[in-house]
Amino acid sequence: MIRRYLVIPLLTSLLLLVIFVHSSYAWYDAFHNHPDNNMSLPEPLFGSIWMDNYKRSYIERIDTDNFVLALKCFDGFYDVVYATPKLNAPTVCSNYWVFRVYPFGKCPDDNYLPDYWIRFYNSSGGLIDEGGSNFLRYLFESYHNGDQYELLRSGNTIAVYVNGTYMGDLGGVWNEMPCNIEFVAKKRTMGYYDQKRLRLDDISTTGDVISTFPQSWFILRNWDNPDANGLYEEDGTTRVSTHTFNIRYMWRNVTSYSERNPPCDKIIIKHFTSGEIVNQTPIPPQSFGKITYNFTEMLFHDDPKEDKYGLYEVDLMRGSDVIAKDYFFFTYVSAQKASSGTISWEKDSYASGETARIHINITNPDFNTYLYKGYVYD
Structure with a gap:
């Protein structure tokens, strides 16, 4: 003992006694330092807090020392179910965002993926727009082995790159600098009973983690x-x-x-x-x-x-x-x-x-x- x-x-x-000085352009969350693996408790480096109004997101340990942001299984025949993990604090704004997508967790009957959107807010907390839908569903279904997703705003559009390859535009109109990312998953209806989870990690505004x-x-x-x-x-x-x-x-x-x-x-x-x-x-x-x-x-x-x-x-x-x-x-x-x-x-x-x-x-x-x-x- x-x-x-x-x-x-x-x-x-x-380790560290950190003096937090707000920076809008250098932020990341690798999800392994939140107290008690609770995403709503601030991690020590940036004070990052995540909230889900539907309480369907959590921090999951998927390896010996790897922790990710995970969405729960979507179940219920014909039910419309949402998951909305959002960076609630601090206020982080950038024209560049990046995250990684890991293999989906198993669900009882997981032949289908939900629809996915990404939302961004402005520095005052107002919603700018959202984009994704079946475009993101296709990408997540095709690239989810720790693959790197980079979002780059130019003008009023956001381009999506996977492992350095341009895949298309996210959709939406982005006339302000994107702040505080939110991932939205909506269970597809048409009688699909259970739908796969989503696992995200290394969400960042610099890409350097x-x-x-x-x-x-x-x-x-x-x-x-x-x-x-x-x-x-x-x-x-x-x-x-x-x-x-x-x-x-x-x-x-x-x-x-x-x-x-x-x-x-x-x-x-x-x-x-x-x-x-x-x-x-x-x-x-x-x-x-x-x-x-x-x-x-x-x-x-x-x-x-x-x-x-x-x-x-x-x-x-x-x-x-x-x-x-x-x-x-x-x-x-x-x-x-x-x-x-x-x-x-x-x-x-x-x-x-x-x-x-x-x-x-x-x-x-x-x-x-x-x-x-x-x-x-x-």
Whole structure:
């Protein structure tokens, strides 16, 4: 049994103390950091909250460490049923939106898909328009294996690209910058009894996303009982994996009808405090993917005292440029208990409207004996 007091505060003190500065053009939600996997509770990075007036949407765990926005099965003979997951907060506006579609969840009789629409609102919360219907149904039915959907507004139209290929216009009249996306699913009538679910992930206004496991999870090395090593959930007792974790990534592909971004080329993992690079992995030119890492091979030394514990940064790279980043935590438990820590800013200076992150790295904390505090002075 792992001592729980070592891991209870990991969500707040193990990773990041984030100062939220609103930015309308840099936002994403990978759905793995909402408290209790509740989409109506704000996740820590942007404070994102999702609402569904029909209560038919939820966060679903579809893999060891992958969480998605899912719509429930539509059932009921001839009934008209809706699902309307909408980004309720913060206010996010952009002429570019992107998301990924994953395989549909099984329903008792799921030979059909509902009709789908996408709605956008203006910065004041008023509905601009909606588009999609059977056009989106066809696309979702054809491309749903983690495929990348990019929406690009130009003039009064929104073009839809799947994996970089232009598929057509969404429909609707878009005379304002789109804000706060809403997905609408309507059960088709004509007697179809059960209809398939929809699974969405990595919804973003930049397209540049890299995700490790939830921020409240951590990699643990037990010096006294190696059989207890592993990737753990926040409770400190639920072990998710003994040796591996996954990193999922995506970058913006489409910049205009005829132009594409150059591909990202590698992922770098480094110890945050020392800057030591522990892994560099080249990636293929496709604009999204997943890599599985063996953390025991990457982080564990023969002598556990030689390990570098604390915060690790994961960078999606294009040449020498960091396109997106995420973080994870590596700690230990031992009878030879020792604690140390650092507090540092991610950068030396910040522009107005930029998100500032303060990194708090406490190695093997003792929350029974000590109270750890951090202060930010403006």
